[in-house]
Amino acid sequence: MTDYHAEGQKILGRFEDQPGPGSLYEDVSAIYNYPGGGTLFIGNIRAASDATILQRNGISCIVNCQDTSSENFFQHDPNYKYLRFPIAHWWSADGMNSASGVKRFYHPLFSFVENALKNKQNVMIHCLAGAHRAGTAGISCMMYLHGLQMIQAVRYVKERRPIVDPIGSFPDLLDKLQRALVEG
Numbered sequence: 001m002t003d004y005h006a007e008g009q010k011i012l013g014r015f016e017d018q019p020g021p022g023s024l025y026e027d028v029s030a031i032y033n034y035p036g037g038g039t040l041f042i043g044n045i046r047a048a049s050d051a052t053i054l055q056r057n058g059i060s061c062i063v064n065c066q067d068t069s070s071e072n073f074f075q076h077d078p079n080y081k082y083l084r085f086p087i088a089h090w091w092s093a094d095g096m097n098s099a100s101g102v103k104r105f106y107h108p109l110f111s112f113v114e115n116a117l118k119n120k121q122n123v124m125i126h127c128l129a130g131a132h133r134a135g136t137a138g139i140s141c142m143m144y145l146h147g148l149q150m151i152q153a154v155r156y157v158k159e160r161r162p163i164v165d166p167i168g169s170f171p172d173l174l175d176k177l178q179r180a181l182v183e184g
Helices: 004-014 051-055 085-091 101-117 133-145 150-160 170-182
Strands: 028-033 037-044 058-063 081-084 121-127
Touching: 004 051, 004 081, 028 150, 037 101, 051 058, 058 101, 081 101, 085 133, 085 170, 101 121, 101 133, 101 170, 121 133, 133 150, 133 170, 150 170
Parallel strands: 037 121, 058 081, 058 121
Antiparallel strands: 028 037
8 A cells, every 4th residue: 555645755855945936846736727716726735734825825725635633734713614535545435336436435525626616715635745645636626627537637737736646546546536427
């Protein structure tokens, strides 16, 4: 099983002194502007824990894709809404071998993101590095919101945040989502 936390730490270690606009690695990247609504971002733990970064990007809704023991830094601040979506545990969710089970698994994520964006609120999906777990969740959102096939969605998101890399079992999850979305 892939240790996504350890993989995220490797990324953060490589780019520790270089995050920011214009570098190869940013703390937060806009990936999608909802028509007439808000913007969807993918970010890392530095963005999730820094109110200045969140405010500068107008982010008020946050999806935490880390494990359930990770901190939601501003959960007691009424200016922020959170969804915890520990995507790495997808394989243990009920019914993941059926389209309805896959849709049930993703429903909280898609509902939270779509409702916020429709209401002109900016959303950030984050994990430790904003590459594997958050990247896969962001790709999933593009498949759902933008109607992209998996390969198109991966390309679309990586053009906006090159560090995104659905590793481990995440390609299988994205394939299951693609099949579930085709079934309607």
